[in-house]
Amino acid sequence: MPALVLLGAQWGDEGKGKATDLLGGSVDYVVRYQGGNNAGHTVVVGDQKYALHLLPSGILSPTCVPVIGNGVVVDPSVLLSELSGLNERGVDTSKLLISGNAHIITPYNVTVDKVTERFLGKRKIGTTGRGIGPTYADKINRVGIRVQDLYDESILTQKVEAALDVKNQILSKLYNRRAIGVDQVVEELLGYAAQIEPYVADTVLVLNQALEDDKVVLFEGGQGTLLDIDHGTYPFVTSSNPTAGGACTGAGVGPTKISRVIGILKAYTTRVGAGPFPTELFDADGEALRRIGGERGVTTGRDRRCGWFDAVIARYATRVNGLTDFFLTKLDVLTGWEQIPVCVAYEIDGKRVEELPYSQTDFHHAKPVYENLPGWSEDITKAKSFADLPKNAQNYVKALEEMSGAPISAIGVGPGRDETIEINSFL
Numbered sequence: 176m177p178a179l180v181l182l183g184a185q186w187g188d189e190g191k192g193k194a195t196d197l198l199g200g201s202v203d204y205v206v207r208y209q210g211g212n213n214a215g216h217t218v219v220v221g222d223q224k225y226a227l228h229l230l231p232s233g234i235l236s237p238t239c240v241p242v243i244g245n246g247v248v249v250d251p252s253v254l255l256s257e258l259s260g261l262n263e264r265g266v267d268t269s270k271l272l273i274s275g276n277a278h279i280i281t282p283y284n285v286t287v288d289k290v291t292e293r294f295l296g297k298r299k300i301g302t303t304g305r306g307i308g309p310t311y312a313d314k315i316n317r318v319g320i321r322v323q324d325l326y327d328e329s330i331l332t333q334k335v336e337a338a339l340d341v342k343n344q345i346l347s348k349l350y351n352r353r354a355i356g357v358d359q360v361v362e363e364l365l366g367y368a369a370q371i372e373p374y375v376a377d378t379v380l381v382l383n384q385a386l387e388d389d390k391v392v393l394f395e396g397g398q399g400t401l402l403d404i405d406h407g408t409y410p411f412v413t414s415s416n417p418t419a420g421g422a423c424t425g426a427g428v429g430p431t432k433i434s435r436v437i438g439i440l441k442a443y444t445t446r447v448g449a450g451p452f453p454t455e456l457f458d459a460d461g462e463a464l465r466r467i468g469g470e471r472g473v474t475t476g477r478d479r480r481c482g483w484f485d486a487v488i489a490r491y492a493t494r495v496n497g498l499t500d501f502f503l504t505k506l507d508v509l510t511g512w513e514q515i516p517v518c519v520a521y522e523i524d525g526k527r528v529e530e531l532p533y534s535q536t537d538f539h540h541a542k543p544v545y546e547n548l549p550g551w552s553e554d555i556t557k558a559k560s561f562a563d564l565p566k567n568a569q570n571y572v573k574a575l576e577e578m579s580g581a582p583i584s585a586i587g588v589g590p591g592r593d594e595t596i597e598i599n600s601f602l
């Protein structure tokens with residue numbers, strides 16, 4: 176029962192699509208277990224490039240069953256437009272399965288996301304504005320709408336009423352917005368029901384049976400470890416659990432079933448949105464990383480904040496996820512620097528600290544302690560094996576591996592599908 180979890184080891188956008196590519200045809204199921212259309216990954220198949228936000232990357236493989244697990248939040252209009260966009264390009268999407276327990280991002284959740292961010296002003300989180308946080312808030316408050324509710328009009332109406340009861344007071348009295356009509360929301364949601372129905376399934380049963388039948392199941396995390404609601408840089412986080420445990424709750428699979436947890440690690444660091452980021456660069460090096468690495472968000476089009484590699488964060492990701500492997504991406508972006516600084520520890524209020532501090536105040540005060548590693552100038556994009564890399568690039572990878580606490584089993588050396596060095600097989 177090979178069940179692999181693939182997740183971001185930093186603040187997201189580490190290049191997960193590449194790792195999914197490497198596993199390619201050998202995966203039978205690809206499961207999203209948290210988040211929604213706040214994620215964004217680009218998958219290249221042949222000469223075609225696809226930007227996916229909600230759908231699991233497995234949707235592009237004809238042999239794979241893509242699954243949206245119970246832990247995901249689903250915007251039905253985005254779901255249907257991603258599906259029809261793929262259908263127009265000849266992709267068969269009929270195998271998709273969606274958990275009936277997944278929560279729906281309603282139009283009022285999107286409104287609340289936008290108005291609360293505006294209201295927060297300088298203190299805003301920098302969310303993607305897709306309604307993710309308010310939908311998870313409704314889930315926890317037990318006023319959420321689930322996919323299965325689309326198939327019982329009376330229940331749906333009662334639930335929308337309950338959700339809007341308080342929200343309309345807040346929207347109109349606090350935010351000075353017009354109240355949202357129950358009927359209008361119910362009508363919109365019912366309009367999606369028939370188109371979504373063929374995909375709705377008991378995904379927990381399907382996935383556990385698949386594992387019993389020795390199928391390969393890949394759990395695909397959105398966002399990244401440091402954006403986890405419990406283990407990330409709270410409150411500058413997303414509202415779900417991208418960390419490995421989230422795969423269990425968000426898909427209904429027990430922890431004993433997970434055989435491998437692969438952390439995707441960029442050879443430097445990026446972050447979108449607000450929040451602390453100790454190795455962030457505000458100089459020409461940061462600009463160069465952004466330009467060479469193409470660091471612009473797939474979902475929001477925002478420039479990503481860029482900085483040097485942070486080994487403290489990588490070690491933390493190894494610990495909270497129980498990582499068995501790393502996939503190091505974008506090593507080629509670092510080609511051309513004479514010296515590459517790597518953050519090996521922090522200095523917090525004059526003291527050297529080796530591990531991520533649990534206190535938010537301390538983390539906000541953390542200053543990176545850098546070690547300079549010698550760079551390389553040779554083009555590495557044609558490297559097929561570790562031995563093909565220049566000595567200094569090899570040493571950079573080995574140093575990162577040693578500091579991060581799990582083996583680096585694959586290295587991305589260019590944007591193309593085949594520009595990957597495989598060191599240990601993931602299967």
Ligand code: IMP
Binds near residue numbers: 412
């Ligand atoms: P939300 O997920 O839209 O609520 O946004 C919360 C935080 O997570 C913001 O800082 C976003 O920029 C960040 N975020 C959400 N999704 C992603 C992602 O896929 N990659 C990187 N950052 C993300």
